[in-house]
Amino acid sequence: MNRRTLLTGASVAALSGCKVLDDARGGTLGAVMASANSLTYRVHRALGGGHTLAPEYTQADIRQGMHPNGSTNPQTADYLALQGNAWADYRLEVGGMVGQTLSLSLADLRAMQAQTQITRHDCVEGWSCIAKWTGVRLGHVLAMATPQAGARFVVFHCFDAIERGLAGEVLYHESIDMVDATHPQTILAWGVNDEDLPVRNGAPLRVRVERQLGYKMAKYIRRIDLVADFTGLGRERGGYWPDKGYDWFAGI
Numbered sequence: 001m002n003r004r005t006l007l008t009g010a011s012v013a014a015l016s017g018c019k020v021l022d023d024a025r026g027g028t029l030g031a032v033m034a035s036a037n038s039l040t041y042r043v044h045r046a047l048g049g050g051h052t053l054a055p056e057y058t059q060a061d062i063r064q065g066m067h068p069n070g071s072t073n074p075q076t077a078d079y080l081a082l083q084g085n086a087w088a089d090y091r092l093e094v095g096g097m098v099g100q101t102l103s104l105s106l107a108d109l110r111a112m113q114a115q116t117q118i119t120r121h122d123c124v125e126g127w128s129c130i131a132k133w134t135g136v137r138l139g140h141v142l143a144m145a146t147p148q149a150g151a152r153f154v155v156f157h158c159f160d161a162i163e164r165g166l167a168g169e170v171l172y173h174e175s176i177d178m179v180d181a182t183h184p185q186t187i188l189a190w191g192v193n194d195e196d197l198p199v200r201n202g203a204p205l206r207v208r209v210e211r212q213l214g215y216k217m218a219k220y221i222r223r224i225d226l227v228a229d230f231t232g233l234g235r236e237r238g239g240y241w242p243d244k245g246y247d248w249f250a251g252i
């Protein structure tokens with residue numbers, strides 16, 4: 001067992017998937033795991049885990065529709081309004097540490113150079129699914145926005161309230177570094193298996209980060225921000241599930 005397998009195995013055992021919460025990773029254990037994760041990340045990047053490609057598959061490998069997980073039907077008012085109008089008023093906002101903010105309609109995104117890839121999605125819960133994804137390279141969109149020199153992470157803000165409680169709604173968010181953001185297989189997808197992305201899989205736009213676990217691949221993206229760090233963002237661990245104790249770096 002290598003370190004990565006060990007860590008992933010531990011995450012699965014402690015948390016048993018996307019839906020079940022567990023405090024096992026808080027406190028001392030959480031701190032140990034967090035530093036182990038940061039080591040995993042640095043080792044990955046130092047060993048040039050840079051732009052190696054995730055395996056791609058063929059049409060024959062697609063055995064079923066893309067299995068939906070996590071939020072599958074957002075009910076926030078702004079999302080329902082956009083959905084009701086078939087996304088005509090949807091705009092992807094790109095901002096933060098950029099030279100040029102962007103506001104892109106789905107038509108704008110579809111007019112860009114599209115890319116299709118058949119890849120395997122691995123959820124931390126232990127299931128996998130092969131599907132065909134179509135979209136535009138995130139790196140292409142980011143280049144249009146001219147990232148500032150100090151930008152280190154790309155944060156995805158989503159429409160769905162993954163949690164509703166006494167403290168109010170918590171909207172899903174995730175983040176990746178600039179290496180993953182500019183990776184040739186990292187795309188903003190509007191299509192799956194030759195159809196428009198359905199609501200259950202993240203309509204109108206979701207990200208594919210093919211060398212990471214499923215929870216990194218934000219669905220229902222409303223805004224993309226370039227940042228230097230996670231100050232002021234939730235519990236400042238870079239994502240909804242990382243805030244709950246999952247590894248921020250979920251490389252596979």
Ligand SMILES: Nc1nc2c(c(=O)[nH]1)N[C@H]1C(S)=C(S)[C@@H](COP(=O)(O)O)O[C@H]1N2
Nearest residue numbers: 067068069070071123158172201214217219
């Ligand atoms: N906005 C948002 N993105 C999300 C989630 C979510 O609940 N909300 N769930 C994550 C998890 S745990 C997985 S496995 C995948 C599921 O994507 P799918 O529904 O297309 O299978 O989306 C990820 N992205």
Ligand SMILES: [Mo]
Nearest residue numbers: 123124214215
């Ligand atoms: Mo997942």
